[in-house]
Amino acid sequence: MVTLEITDVHAMEILDSRGNPTVEVSVTVQSGKSGKVCEGRAAVPSGASTGKFEAVELRDCADRYYGLGTQKAVGNVNQKIRAALLGKDAAKQMEIDRIMLELDGTDNKGNLGANAILGTSMAVAKAAAAAFEMPLYRYLGGTYAHELPVPMMNILNGGKHAENTVDFQEFMIMPVSAATFCEGLRMCAEVYHNLKQILAKKGLSTGVGDEGGFAPNLRDARDVLDQIMEAVRAAGYKPGEDFSFALDVASSELYDETDGMYHFPGETRAREQQNVAGTSNAIAEGAYEAGVTQNEVTDTKEVIRDAAEMVSYYEQLLADYPICSIEDGLAEDDWEGWKMMTERLGSKVQLVGDDLFVTNPKRLEAGIKLSVANAILVKVNQIGTVSEAMAAIEMAQKAGYKTVISHRSGETEDTFIADLAVAVNAGQIKTGAPCRSERVAKYNQLLRIEESLGRAATFSAKK
Numbered sequence: 001m002v003t004l005e006i007t008d009v010h011a012m013e014i015l016d017s018r019g020n021p022t023v024e025v026s027v028t029v030q031s032g033k034s035g036k037v038c039e040g041r042a043a044v045p046s047g048a049s050t051g052k053f054e055a056v057e058l059r060d061c062a063d064r065y066y067g068l069g070t071q072k073a074v075g076n077v078n079q080k081i082r083a084a085l086l087g088k089d090a091a092k093q094m095e096i097d098r099i100m101l102e103l104d105g106t107d108n109k110g111n112l113g114a115n116a117i118l119g120t121s122m123a124v125a126k127a128a129a130a131a132f133e134m135p136l137y138r139y140l141g142g143t144y145a146h147e148l149p150v151p152m153m154n155i156l157n158g159g160k161h162a163e164n165t166v167d168f169q170e171f172m173i174m175p176v177s178a179a180t181f182c183e184g185l186r187m188c189a190e191v192y193h194n195l196k197q198i199l200a201k202k203g204l205s206t207g208v209g210d211e212g213g214f215a216p217n218l219r220d221a222r223d224v225l226d227q228i229m230e231a232v233r234a235a236g237y238k239p240g241e242d243f244s245f246a247l248d249v250a251s252s253e254l255y256d257e258t259d260g261m262y263h264f265p266g267e268t269r270a271r272e273q274q275n276v277a278g279t280s281n282a283i284a285e286g287a288y289e290a291g292v293t294q295n296e297v298t299d300t301k302e303v304i305r306d307a308a309e310m311v312s313y314y315e316q317l318l319a320d321y322p323i324c325s326i327e328d329g330l331a332e333d334d335w336e337g338w339k340m341m342t343e344r345l346g347s348k349v350q351l352v353g354d355d356l357f358v359t360n361p362k363r364l365e366a367g368i369k370l371s372v373a374n375a376i377l378v379k380v381n382q383i384g385t386v387s388e389a390m391a392a393i394e395m396a397q398k399a400g401y402k403t404v405i406s407h408r409s410g411e412t413e414d415t416f417i418a419d420l421a422v423a424v425n426a427g428q429i430k431t432g433a434p435c436r437s438e439r440v441a442k443y444n445q446l447l448r449i450e451e452s453l454g455r456a457a458t459f460s461a462k463k
Contacts, residue, residue, distance in 0.1 A: 011077035025119035040126025046410035058113025114384035141423030157209025170248035195231035212433030240322035307337035
């Protein structure tokens, strides 16, 4: 047995893709056999649309960086975590993670901070992989790590990821006719560039949201999907044959606990704007009698839906568009609604729990027992350690649930999740549009992994 002694742990504050502080951790190890010294470095992402059951991301709540500083988390790594891990064996990932969990002593990692713990956990794994002279995906997954994930490429942003009228958070494309990851990535990029041209010709914004997808003002989900259908055809592909679509509704952001309804502010605003424009033209053409005000004619009721209406809405979208996956279709606490949605839609489409499960084995176990959803979104910073994330993945796969490895809206150039997706043969990955370097870094890493695997690499989008 080769032991990898942890000789140093050091954290510092860096910036994420939104210009907010986050934690970066470096772990140094020395091989007990060869004396070789290796370092692993990892940076922690941060979400904008976060579930209330996620592990706690420790922030300073002080003046600097509008309260978002991470000096407390950095200090916890450099003092408490470092002291606990010095001399420990980095090759024992589960033991390392357990030591940090016991040191924290809370259910949600609110003492040390999930950002402090996760940065260290990932850095330990990277240092060990480097010491064993293995690629990270091979170190984490063993010799059977072989499957390249199908990209769920987010090409149009809404919700908390963009300042527009689109209520659903993400509209994604999946290259289902591709034979390799490399080919699938090319197909997605071609559709992305065609969508930009289409939006520009229509006078719509081609500015991008947090995850690199375009962020124009559009009426509703149908309007968005129509634009994407047009882009797929313009790129020379067929919707439903070459591409399927995936939605991240992020419905917890739309849900109002006071009335138990889902509110669509963007769709409401878009309808109001449409009515104003139509009424202005009608008044100009003399269609209304003198004295009738524009406000009287354009009064628009707020667009709200209950859980049953949300499911019916999805059924209509499924009938009209080649949608293969819906993430967070209902709110994180709406277990009854999720059960109804799974019963009605589970045989037709992948139903992904993100805020519902928050990569937490306990919440996933509850969902499996209730037959709720049929897939889990995996975000390592939701749970806070590598071993806990892998435990959630193992539980999901044993139960027949699909797994989707995911980035966060506040990302870094760290490519850990690309290796993780291959290590666990997840089959699917969400990591944004092909235009921002923190997103493209993950795609480029997957290209490298595919090349390194050679003939052992597999890729299957049609499942």
